[in-house]
Amino acid sequence: MKILLMMSVSMVAGAFAASELETSKTEFAEADKQLNVVYLSLKKTMPEWSFKQLQPDQRRWVSYRDAMAERAVFDLEGKVKDVKTKADYWSMMAGLTWARVDVLNGWAAVAEEGKWLGDYSDSYGGGMSISVKEGKLHFKIDVVRGLSHHVGQISGVAEINQSYARFSDEGKGREGVEGKTWLDFEILDGARIKVRGVNTSYYHGARAYFDGTYVRVEHPESEGCSQ
CATH class of the missing domain: 1.20.1270 (Substrate Binding Domain Of Dnak; Chain:A; Domain 2)
Structure with a gap:
């Protein structure tokens, strides 16, 4: 039985x-x-x-x-x-x-000139959320990269100059780490943003990275998040 x-x-x-x-x-x-x-x-x-x-x-x-x-x-x-x-x-x-x-x-999609707001994906384990408040770009990037699943996260406020924006952590809160972290954001044709990082390793694992072309996958209209 x-x-x-x-x-x-x-x-x-x-x-x-x-x-x-x-x-x-x-x-x-x-x-x-x-x-x-x-x-x-x-x-x-x-x-x-x-x-x-x-x-x-x-x-x-x-x-x-x-x-x-x-x-x-x-x-x-x-x-x-x-x-x-x-x-x-x-x-x-x-x-x-x-x-x-x-x-x-x-x-x-064809993005309206100067528009940043939205949730973005780079198709390779990277996601980014952007809002604009009082003329400044507020962002958060989360990544899980490759077969090793190395992770990273960074958020902050960047200065906007037309279709460009730059973030710097000014080297603050990083004891024992030299230099500053920069992130450059550039609006490309369509609903795409190019992200380039300098000295970002403090914020991610060895094989993770923030660089890439992020494509808007959602355009939320939420209170407090405006252009």
């Missing part, structure tokens, strides 16, 4: 795992289809020079997505023979792909 019970439990668990796998595959297929729709739409509507900037980034992102999905399986189950037989692989693929759809939609 005990053996029959164990066999029954094993069969139920196997059926559940198979169902979960198929559900995850379906979710990814839907996300991938939408990604292709948006990408092809951009190819038709964006200026040729702008789309050529997107193409290498898209190829880089696909490699990043696949590597992160494989890593998700390894983190949960260790080394497996075929990651594509695991629901966690397809769930991660789906989640990252849906997030990329939002970013590509951001590439298609």
Whole structure:
């Protein structure tokens, strides 16, 4: 009787795992289809020079997505023979792909000149929130980078000069660390902001970084956050 019970439990668990796998595959297929729709739409509507900037980034992102999905399986189950037989692989693929759809939609957007407000993503584990209060840029950046999951966080207030802004921590609150941390923000075409950092290692792990092109994925209209 005990053996029959164990066999029954094993069969139920196997059926559940198979169902979960198929559900995850379906979710990814839907996300991938939408990604292709948006990408092809951009190819038709964006200026040729702008789309050529997107193409290498898209190829880089696909490699990043696949590597992160494989890593998700390894983190949960260790080394497996075929990651594509695991629901966690397809769930991660789906989640990252849906997030990329939002970013590509951001590439298609045309930002109003001088506008900063919004939540941004760089598609590689970096997120940024920006508001403008009394003519100054208030920002927060959180990152989780690469297969090693090195993290970083920085926030502050930057001085705005038209489509540029600069933050400096003035070297304060960093005993034993020489120099200052700078972050430069530049509004690019569309709803994109280029971030460049100097001497930022105090705020992140060894393999983490804040630099990148962040694309607006949400434009909240919240009280106290204005242009």
